[in-house]
Amino acid sequence: MRLSFFLRESLRALRRNAAPSLAAFATILITTLVLGVFIPVVRAATAKTNEVRNKIELEVFIHDDATNAEVADLGAKIRAVPHVDRIEFISKAEALAILRERLGKKSSIVNDLPGNPLPRSYRIKLDDPDNVNLVKAALQPVDPQGKKGSISPAIEDIKDREDDTNKILSATSTIKILLASLSALLVVASVLLVANTIRLSVFARRREVEVMKLVGATNWFIRWPFVIEGLMVGFLGGVGAVGLLWVAKKTVVDPLSDRFALIAAPQTIEFQLLVVLLLAAATAVSALGSGLTLRRFLRV
Amino acid sequence: MSTVQDQQDQIQPTADPLPGARGGNPAVELGDVSVVYPGGNVGLESVSLAIDRGEFAFLVGPTGCGKSTFIRLLLKEMEPSRGRVLIAARDIGALPRKKVPRLRRNIGVVFQDYKLLPNRTVYDNVAYSLQVIGESRSEIRRKVPEVLRLVGLTTKLHNYPDELSGGEQQRVSMARAFVNHPPLLLADEPTGNLDPETSIGIMQLLYRVNRTGTTVIVATHDREMVDRMRRRVVELKEGRLVRDERSGLYRPDESTREFVTRLREPSGVAGGN
Numbered sequence: 417m418r419l420s421f422f423l424r425e426s427l428r429a430l431r432r433n434a435a436p437s438l439a440a441f442a443t444i445l446i447t448t449l450v451l452g453v454f455i456p457v458v459r460a461a462t463a464k465t466n467e468v469r470n471k472i473e474l475e476v477f478i479h480d481d482a483t484n485a486e487v488a489d490l491g492a493k494i495r496a497v498p499h500v501d502r503i504e505f506i507s508k509a510e511a512l513a514i515l516r517e518r519l520g521k522k523s524s525i526v527n528d529l530p531g532n533p534l535p536r537s538y539r540i541k542l543d544d545p546d547n548v549n550l551v552k553a554a555l556q557p558v559d560p561q562g563k564k565g566s567i568s569p570a571i572e573d574i575k576d577r578e579d580d581t582n583k584i585l586s587a588t589s590t591i592k593i594l595l596a597s598l599s600a601l602l603v604v605a606s607v608l609l610v611a612n613t614i615r616l617s618v619f620a621r622r623r624e625v626e627v628m629k630l631v632g633a634t635n636w637f638i639r640w641p642f643v644i645e646g647l648m649v650g651f652l653g654g655v656g657a658v659g660l661l662w663v664a665k666k667t668v669v670d671p672l673s674d675r676f677a678l679i680a681a682p683q684t685i686e687f688q689l690l691v692v693l694l695l696a697a698a699t700a701v702s703a704l705g706s707g708l709t710l711r712r713f714l715r716v
Numbered sequence: 717m718s719t720v721q722d723q724q725d726q727i728q729p730t731a732d733p734l735p736g737a738r739g740g741n742p743a744v745e746l747g748d749v750s751v752v753y754p755g756g757n758v759g760l761e762s763v764s765l766a767i768d769r770g771e772f773a774f775l776v777g778p779t780g781c782g783k784s785t786f787i788r789l790l791l792k793e794m795e796p797s798r799g800r801v802l803i804a805a806r807d808i809g810a811l812p813r814k815k816v817p818r819l820r821r822n823i824g825v826v827f828q829d830y831k832l833l834p835n836r837t838v839y840d841n842v843a844y845s846l847q848v849i850g851e852s853r854s855e856i857r858r859k860v861p862e863v864l865r866l867v868g869l870t871t872k873l874h875n876y877p878d879e880l881s882g883g884e885q886q887r888v889s890m891a892r893a894f895v896n897h898p899p900l901l902l903a904d905e906p907t908g909n910l911d912p913e914t915s916i917g918i919m920q921l922l923y924r925v926n927r928t929g930t931t932v933i934v935a936t937h938d939r940e941m942v943d944r945m946r947r948r949v950v951e952l953k954e955g956r957l958v959r960d961e962r963s964g965l966y967r968p969d970e971s972t973r974e975f976v977t978r979l980r981e982p983s984g985v986a987g988g989n
Contacts, residue, residue, distance in 0.1 A: 418850065421847055623831065623833055623834075624833060624844075626831060627831055627833060627844065627845065627848075627892075628848045629820070630791070630820060630825055630831070631820065631821065631845040631848060631849060631892070632816075632817040632818065632819070632820035632821035632822075632849055633817060633848035633849055634817045634849075635814075635817070637848055637849075637850065638848070
C-alpha cells in the first residue's frame with residue numbers, strides 16, 4: 417500500500433517535472449557512459465602493463481675471460497639468491513642465434529662481424545617483478561663505503577628492462593588520471609543536477625508538502641516520493657547508458673576484438689559485472705543528489 | 717460519536733495544570749505565552765487562556781493581531797518565545813520534533829484559502845490526507861464517503877476543486893480536516909473568501925462538528941457572524957488579550973436547524989461591542 421503510493425506519487429512528479437528530470441537523466445546517462453568506457457579501458461591497460469611487468473627479467477653478462485669454473489660458481493650463487501625463480505645460461509653461440517632471430521631479414525649483417533662479440537650470460541626469472549631491485553642488490557651488494565661490489569668477479573654487467581616498463585606505466589597512469597578526473601567532474605555535475613531536479617520537484621509540489629505536514633504525515637512519508645523520484649531518474653539514466661554500451665559492444669568492440677589484442681584482453685571486466693557496477697553507481701549518484709536537496713530544502 | 721470519545725480518552729494529562737486554570741479539562745491552554753518574531757515584531761504578548769473540551773470559541777481581532785500566530789503555535793509550526801502551550805493538558809513545547817506529526821493528526825485545520833490540491837478530485841483530496849498518514853485502503857474507502865456525506869458533497873466526489881464554488885471548496889477542506897474526527901478543530905478565517913449566505917453554511921458545518929464533541933476554535937474578523945453565533949469570544953489586539961467573553965445564550969440542546977434559523981434572523985441581538 418505504502419510502496420505503491422510512493423511509486424504513484426513519484427511517477428506523477430516525474431511527469432510534471434519532465435524538463436529538469438530529462439536534464440538530470442541525460443547527465444547521468446553520459447556519466448555512466450564515460451564510466452562504462454573508463455572502467456574496461458583502465459582494466460585492460462592495467463592488465464597489459466602487468467603482463468609487460470611480468471616479463472621483466474634480469475640478465476647477468478659474464479666477462480669473456482672468466483673461466484668455466486667461475487661461470488658455474490656464479491650460476492650456483494645466483495640460484496641461491498632469494499626471489500630467483502629459475503635461471504638460464506646463454507652461451508656465446510646462443511646469444512648470436514638470438515640476435516640473428518631478432519634481426520630477422522637483416523640477420524646477414526651479423527655475418528660481417530669479426531668473430532662473436534656477444535658475451536655469455538645468465539637470464540634470471542623472478543618470482544615477482546616487484547623484487548627486481550632486491551635481486552639486483554643481492555648480486556651487486558653495496559659495501560659500507562658506498563662502492564658497488566659484486567658476488568663474483570665473473571660478472572661484467574647486470575641489465576633489466578625496467579625502463580621499458582616505466583614508459584608503459586606512465587602512459588597508462590596518464591590515461592587513468594585523465595579519465596578519472598573527467599568521471600569525477602561528471603559525477604559532481606550529475607549529483608548537482610539531480611539535486612536541482614528534486615528541488616524543483618519539491619517546489620512544484622509545495623502544496624502537497626504543506627498539506628502533508630498539516631495532516632500529520634511523518635517526515636519520511638513526505639520525503640520518500642522525492643527520494644524515489646531521484647532514484648528513478650538515476651536508474652533510468654544508468655539503464656540507458658548500459659543499453660548504449662551493449663549496442664557499442666555488439667557492433668564495434670566484439671568484431672574488432674578478433675584483431676586487437678588489447679580489446680580482447682581476457683583480464684578486462686566481465687560485462688555483467690560492469691552492468692551491475694554502473695547501475696549501482698548511477699543509483700548512488702542520484703540518491704546522493706536527492707539526499708542533498710532533502711536535507712536542505714525539506715526540513716519538516 | 718464514539719470515535720471522538722475514544723480519541724479524547726487516549727490523551728492522558730502529563731503536565732500539571734497551569735495556575736489559574738478554570739478547572740475541568742481544558743483542550744487548549746496558554747500560560748503567559750509571548751511570541752516575538754525575529755526582527756522584533758510581537759506576535760503574542762503574555763496571553764493566558766484556557767479553552768475547554770467541546771467548547772466553540774471565536775478568536776477575533778484585526779489583521780496582525782496574533783490570530784494566525786495563535787493557530788501556528790497550536791500546530792507547533794513555531795515555538796513561543798516565553799510561556800507554555802498545552803493541548804489536552806500536554807505541554808507541546810516539550811514534544812520532540814518526531815512526535816509533531818502525531819500531534820497534528822489530532823488537530824484538524826481549515827484555512828481561508830482552502831489549501832486543496834488542484835490536480836486531485838474532491839474524493840482524492842480527502843483520501844490523500846488519509847494516505848499520507850498511512851491509513852489502510854479499506855479505512856479510506858469507509859471514511860471518505862462518510863465525511864463527504866457529512867459536509868454535503870456526495871454528488872461532487874469526482875469534481876476537481878476549480879469546478880467547485882468557494883463554499884464547496886471550503887466544505888472539502890472541512891471534510892479533510894474532520895475525516896479523522898480530531899478532538900480539536902482550528903479554522904483560520906474559514907469564511908474570509910465567502911459571501912454571507914455561504915458563510916452561514918460553513919458556520920453550520922462547524923457547529924455540527926462542534927456538537928459531536930470536538931473543540932472548535934475559529935479565528936475570524938467576521939464580526940457579524942461572531943455576534944450572531946453567541947459563542948465564546950476571545951479578542952486579541954496587537955498580540956494582547958483584550959476581551960474574553962462567554963456569551964450567555966448558550967443553549968446546549970439547540971438543533972442544527974434551530975441554530976441556522978437563528979443565524980438567518982435579522983442582526984441586532986449581538987453581545988459585546
